[in-house]
Amino acid sequence: MGRTGGGLLALPFGIWLLAAFAAPMGAVALLSVQESSEMFAPLSLVPSGAQYAELFGDPFFMRVFVNTLLLGAAVAACCAVLGYPLALWLTRLPPRWKPIGFAIVLVPLLTNVVVRSLGIILLLAPRGVLGAIADAVGLPRPELLFTWFAVGLALTQVFLPFMVLALYDVLEGQEKRLEEAAAGLGAGPATRFWRVTLPLSLPGLRAGLIITFLLASESYVSAALVGGRKVLVSGMLVVKEGVEVLNYPLAAALAMLMLAAGVLATFLIGRVVALLTPWIAGRAPRVTLRLPPAPRRALVAVAEALAPVVSSLLLTLAVLLLVFPLLLVAVASVNDSPQATVAQFLGFTWRWYAMVLQNERYLSDAWTSLQLALACVAVSLAISLPAAFALVRGAFRGREALGALYMLPLALPGIAIGLGMLRLLQWFVALPPFLGILAVHVVLVAPFMLALLRASVAQLDRSLEEAAGGLGAQPVRVFRRVILPQLGPGIAVACVIGFLISFGEVTVTAFLTTARLQTLPVRIYAEASFSLENTVNAISTILILLTVALLLLVNRLMPLDRVWRR
Amino acid sequence: MTFRTTRRTLLGGAALALPAIWGRDAVAQIRRGDELTVGVWGGAQERIVREFCATPLERQHGVRINFVLGGTTERRARAYAERGRPSFDVIYLNIFESRQAVRDQVTQAPNANVPNFANLYPLARLGGYGVAFNPVTVVYDRRMVAAPMTSWKDFWREDLRGKVILPAELGAQGSATLLMAAKVWGGSETDIDPGFRKLAELKPIRAFQSSQDQLYGMFDNQVGAASVEFGSFTRTYAESRNPNVIIADPSEGQVVAMNVACITAGTRNQALAEAWVNLHLSPECQRAYAERIYYSPTIRNLELPADLSAKLIMGEEQVRRLVDFDWDVVTRNLQRWTGRWTREITG
Numbered sequence: 080m081g082r083t084g085g086g087l088l089a090l091p092f093g094i095w096l097l098a099a100f101a102a103p104m105g106a107v108a109l110l111s112v113q114e115s116s117e118m119f120a121p122l123s124l125v126p127s128g129a130q131y132a133e134l135f136g137d138p139f140f141m142r143v144f145v146n147t148l149l150l151g152a153a154v155a156a157c158c159a160v161l162g163y164p165l166a167l168w169l170t171r172l173p174p175r176w177k178p179i180g181f182a183i184v185l186v187p188l189l190t191n192v193v194v195r196s197l198g199i200i201l202l203l204a205p206r207g208v209l210g211a212i213a214d215a216v217g218l219p220r221p222e223l224l225f226t227w228f229a230v231g232l233a234l235t236q237v238f239l240p241f242m243v244l245a246l247y248d249v250l251e252g253q254e255k256r257l258e259e260a261a262a263g264l265g266a267g268p269a270t271r272f273w274r275v276t277l278p279l280s281l282p283g284l285r286a287g288l289i290i291t292f293l294l295a296s297e298s299y300v301s302a303a304l305v306g307g308r309k310v311l312v313s314g315m316l317v318v319k320e321g322v323e324v325l326n327y328p329l330a331a332a333l334a335m336l337m338l339a340a341g342v343l344a345t346f347l348i349g350r351v352v353a354l355l356t357p358w359i360a361g362r363a364p365r366v367t368l369r370l371p372p373a374p375r376r377a378l379v380a381v382a383e384a385l386a387p388v389v390s391s392l393l394l395t396l397a398v399l400l401l402v403f404p405l406l407l408v409a410v411a412s413v414n415d416s417p418q419a420t421v422a423q424f425l426g427f428t429w430r431w432y433a434m435v436l437q438n439e440r441y442l443s444d445a446w447t448s449l450q451l452a453l454a455c456v457a458v459s460l461a462i463s464l465p466a467a468f469a470l471v472r473g474a475f476r477g478r479e480a481l482g483a484l485y486m487l488p489l490a491l492p493g494i495a496i497g498l499g500m501l502r503l504l505q506w507f508v509a510l511p512p513f514l515g516i517l518a519v520h521v522v523l524v525a526p527f528m529l530a531l532l533r534a535s536v537a538q539l540d541r542s543l544e545e546a547a548g549g550l551g552a553q554p555v556r557v558f559r560r561v562i563l564p565q566l567g568p569g570i571a572v573a574c575v576i577g578f579l580i581s582f583g584e585v586t587v588t589a590f591l592t593t594a595r596l597q598t599l600p601v602r603i604y605a606e607a608s609f610s611l612e613n614t615v616n617a618i619s620t621i622l623i624l625l626t627v628a629l630l631l632l633v634n635r636l637m638p639l640d641r642v643w644r645r
Numbered sequence: 646m647t648f649r650t651t652r653r654t655l656l657g658g659a660a661l662a663l664p665a666i667w668g669r670d671a672v673a674q675i676r677r678g679d680e681l682t683v684g685v686w687g688g689a690q691e692r693i694v695r696e697f698c699a700t701p702l703e704r705q706h707g708v709r710i711n712f713v714l715g716g717t718t719e720r721r722a723r724a725y726a727e728r729g730r731p732s733f734d735v736i737y738l739n740i741f742e743s744r745q746a747v748r749d750q751v752t753q754a755p756n757a758n759v760p761n762f763a764n765l766y767p768l769a770r771l772g773g774y775g776v777a778f779n780p781v782t783v784v785y786d787r788r789m790v791a792a793p794m795t796s797w798k799d800f801w802r803e804d805l806r807g808k809v810i811l812p813a814e815l816g817a818q819g820s821a822t823l824l825m826a827a828k829v830w831g832g833s834e835t836d837i838d839p840g841f842r843k844l845a846e847l848k849p850i851r852a853f854q855s856s857q858d859q860l861y862g863m864f865d866n867q868v869g870a871a872s873v874e875f876g877s878f879t880r881t882y883a884e885s886r887n888p889n890v891i892i893a894d895p896s897e898g899q900v901v902a903m904n905v906a907c908i909t910a911g912t913r914n915q916a917l918a919e920a921w922v923n924l925h926l927s928p929e930c931q932r933a934y935a936e937r938i939y940y941s942p943t944i945r946n947l948e949l950p951a952d953l954s955a956k957l958i959m960g961e962e963q964v965r966r967l968v969d970f971d972w973d974v975v976t977r978n979l980q981r982w983t984g985r986w987t988r989e990i991t992g
Contacts, residue, residue: 118725118749119728119749139984193856193858197858197859197862200859200862201862225813225853303855304855304856311987318718321722322718322719322721322722323718324980325722325725416885416886417881417882417885418857418858418861418881418882418885418886425885425886498722501722501723501726502726504723504726504727504732505727505730508732589715589716589719590719590722590723592713592714592715593713593732594680594682594711594712594713594732595711597712597713597714601714601715602687602714603687604687604715604716605686605687605688605691605714605715605716606686606687606688606691606714607687607688608686608687608715608716608717609686609687609688609689609690610688610689610857610878610938611858612688
């Protein structure tokens with residue numbers, strides 16, 4: 080790495096963002112400083128703070144904005160608490176069961192949002208599962224539906240997979256001997272987790288927290304479905320102002336505020352984790368607060384006593400939360416009812432599967448989505464892997480800031496990217512359709528992969544590379560024989576996540592779909608916009624099965640764990 | 646004379662009449678190889694228009710029909726963004742947006758170049774070509790009420806106290822609820838207060854539904870007695886899952902909702918777009934809508950079996966009874982009303 084300290088490796092990622100993201104981002108920024116909210120008013124280049132003034136002046140907007148950020152923080156925290164036991168469980172699964180374990184984790188990402196929300200409603204409704212349990216125990220039926228709790232639960236469910244996968248690779252790659260050493264020195268499971276596992280996995284936690292926080296603070300579909308009208312989040316206001324009222328400037332200003340908050344949060348999480356992991360940068364640890372020995376011993380004793388119970392409880396909760404939609408989807412997919420529901424089973428039928436498999440349009444759209452997702456993952460990997468090395472190992476100034484900058488597409492709500500693209504539609508349609516949508520998908524997917532790969536790169540064992548270099552291996556050979564095998568699981572996980580995001584993307588793609596290119600999720604969305612049929616559930620079931628098959632294949636090509644270590 | 650020859654004659658006539666009206670921009674004739682881009686909902690609607698509009702046009706003229714599937718809001722947002730240089734030739738909108746789109750010069754006002762225009766009810770000639778009525782009405786579970794519901798005022802009956810499910814948002818169902826409450830209690834779209842006041846009197850509201858699927862789930866579980874919903878979907882639900890749910894025909898009328906086919910302003914395939922719309926207004930296509938998804942025809946020249954007619958809005962008399970509102974006033978006020986709805990009704 081030359082004088083730039085490895086910064087050049089971050090360049091391809093930056094160039095792609097400039098080419099495909101700067102334009103819609105610029106359009107949103109420009110729209111947000113328009114004075115007039117009139118739909119057909121010509122764009123003015125003189126910036127005006129009118130829209131921001133309106134947002135800041137309206138306590139309603141500000142309340143929703145702050146509530147949404149709090150919701151995002153709460154969801155990120157819940158994902159972390161549920162994610163650790165799950166990720167640890169996943170690392171301990173025997174290799175042959177790993178693909179199944181991953182499939183369980185990925186179920187929520189593979190089910191339609193409407194179906195998932197129906198599941199939450201079924202769970203929380205006054206006569207739902209929880210209500211019945213409360214009744215049986217003799218407690219009053221809780222009023223949980225249409226509350227922040229319901230929304231938080233729905234979001235935790237769908238974003239938990241991101242956290243688990245972010246944690247999985249760093250936990251899997253951890254030096255097992257450290258834990259054994261700690262155990263040999265008399266540390267119980269709770270102490271070992273707190274003093275060894277947790278600190279070493281902080282880079283993964285950082286990726287997970289950033290991703291879940293950003294996703295949760297931008298999401299709006301789940302909130303609209305399980306929150307009724309009683310829960311309002313910023314994303315819903317952007318949609319309302321932008322797409323329904325057609326007040327682009329106000330929607331753009333709100334999106335810019337969300338972007339600013341997202342960047343700030345990314346930066347803060349990064350700083351805090353950097354402070355807590357001084358060894359990565361080779362700095363001396365800061366002085367930490369320590370309890371006096373007596374209360375500490377008591378605390379440790381209590382923690383050790385509770386740890387087994389709490390961890391298995393959390394694991395059970397997490398697995399149930401993830402698998403619950405699968406149950407709904409599988410049952411509904413063979414339910415002989417024209418509406419997608421599971422509240423009532425009317426009889427067994429294969430006809431939804433027949434409708435999907437006989438309809439060549441589903442298949443051709445699925446083929447389009449597949450090609451798009453594969454191309455998208457390939458490009459994203461090619462630009463984000465070097466960027467990950469630059470961000471972890473580079474010795475250039477502003478590394479942390481560049482890291483936050485590269486998360487921008489994640490921090491800008493997808494719906495705002497859609498609005499920005501609407502303004503650019505006439506240029507966009509001049510591109511070949513596949514290339515245009517691919518460019519946008521890479522922008523949406525690459526930051527996720529970067530966040531995950533960054534954690535994987537951070538935990539590479541550099542002494543191995545030095546040893547190989549010392550033995551005379553050329554850099555290319557070192558990369559192929561030493562780095563790549565260590566990164567294998569990290570790359571596999573990042574690719575799976577990237578694939579699923581691209582394959583399922585609908586918020587932005589719905590604005591960009593043309594007659595020449597249509598993806599499967601957009602078709603499903605279009606059908607659900609008329610009436611939700613059970614074909615949706617048949618597709619979800621097929622997708623889940625295909626994912627299991629895909630994971631089995633990935634596991635063959637690129638093992639999901641580091642078997643050679645054992 | 647068969648339908649096919651009639652249509653061809655009429656189309657020919659329309660095509661000949663076009664240049665005079667649409668000037669040089671529009672292609673006056675349908676040429677082999679032309680492509681028409683149609684933005685429409687997915688599911689059953691896509692299947693019907695493919696069968697009754699796309700396939701005949703493709704067979705007859707050697708043209709290609711492209712579908713862009715999606716929800717109304719994205720379609721509308723795109724059409725507005727592309728005003729004057731549309732990538733769509735025909736888009737489908739709701740009654741809500743269609744009239745505004747004509748005024749904003751995003752889509753064209755309907756005209757008699759489409760032969761079947763002559764058969765449309767006057768109500769379906771606003772904001773484009775109304776292709777299906779799909780009114781919103783009172784729906785209820787007959788096990789949970791003392792007597793059949795025959796009026797919007799029945800929501801305020803003693804036996805329904807605490808059993809009403811209201812729409813969570815001011816979408817089609819929510820605004821119909823609010824507007825009808827205002828109307829039957831002495832207000833109107835320009836005097837909405839009575840609506841809010843009377844709906845607040847319904848408290849405690851049993852539950853709020855934000856989608857059909859949610860409402861039907863509630864009916865499955867007997868969460869509440871009555872709500873406001875599209876009659877068509879509810880009929881399908883009642884017939885397949887819950888025969889106790891009744892689609893009422895209140896004395897004050899059902900609130901009109903309508904799917905509207907809109908030809909974009911500036912389309913380069915004017916004649917083909919009009920031929921498309923004409924096929925959508927054909928009795929065959931309208932019959933399929935009625936039989937398969939209980940959408941009511943917007944044309945006068947369609948005869949249906951009596952048992953099917955009974956489930957639809959059929960004939961001058963019934964169409965006249967549909968309650969229409971000034972949707973401009975509604976659209977303008979919707980944001981303010983949404984705020985009040987949140988604070989005064991759902992909050």
